[in-house]
Amino acid sequence: MHRALEVVNLLPQGRVSWDAAFVLQKEAEARVKAGGRETLFVLEHTDVITAGRNADLGEMLVSEAFLLQRGVQLRTTDRGGKLTYHGPGQLVAYPVLDLSSRRRDVRRYVCDLEETLIRTSRDFGVTAARSAAPERKASIWVGNDKLAAIGVHLSRWVTTHGAALNVSTDLARFSLFVPCGIADGGVTSLSREMPNEPPPALSAVAECFVSHFLEVF
Secondary structure (H helix, E strand, O other), X not given: OOOOEEEEEOHHHOOEOHHHHHHHHHHHHHHHHOOOOEEEEEEOEOOEEXXXXXXXXXXXXXXXXXXXXXXXXXXXXXOOOOEEEEOOOEEEEEEEOEHHHOOOOHHHHHHHHHHHHHHHHXXXXXXXXOOOOHHHOOEEEEOOEEEEEEEEEEEOOEEXXXXXXXXXXXXXXXXXEOHHHOOOOEEOOOOOOOOOOOOOOHHHHHHHHHHHHHXXX
């Protein structure tokens, strides 16, 4: 039986720090573990580079002092994956779900997040796809450029962290490190893939993402 899902759209409140969003996720995680409702957070972060469990900080190309001078935080997280960036112009989605009541299959969960991102991108005329390369799993790509990244954590089959879709992100931020440890791939955004169109509003992208999330899940 599926539980009630609460969609929490934080975009109208402005940009959210990574630390504040993590607190919200931990509160939601505890609620789900206690038998309460599941939650999908959608939001936009302030500038932050996060290091997942498999991150190599040697892939940072600048010092933390350099980051701080430019208003970019560096945070270590318990999600899977390596280094990635969150910030203005990027839609971040954090589903806090109980997979024990569905399919206890982490790969299927990640594939469902990928499918949600692929359908959302298609709504804006951008064709994205999974990569066949094993090192490029848990993401979607437009050619050789990554459009969205996924990094998740599970505790007793309850999920935290999630997905980040570049909408009108400052892609230069990804030059501060080796994104996801992939040195031979680039990074792109919906706005870059739509050169003859105005950048889509985050609110519009979030609406499409939530709609497809509900379809897929």
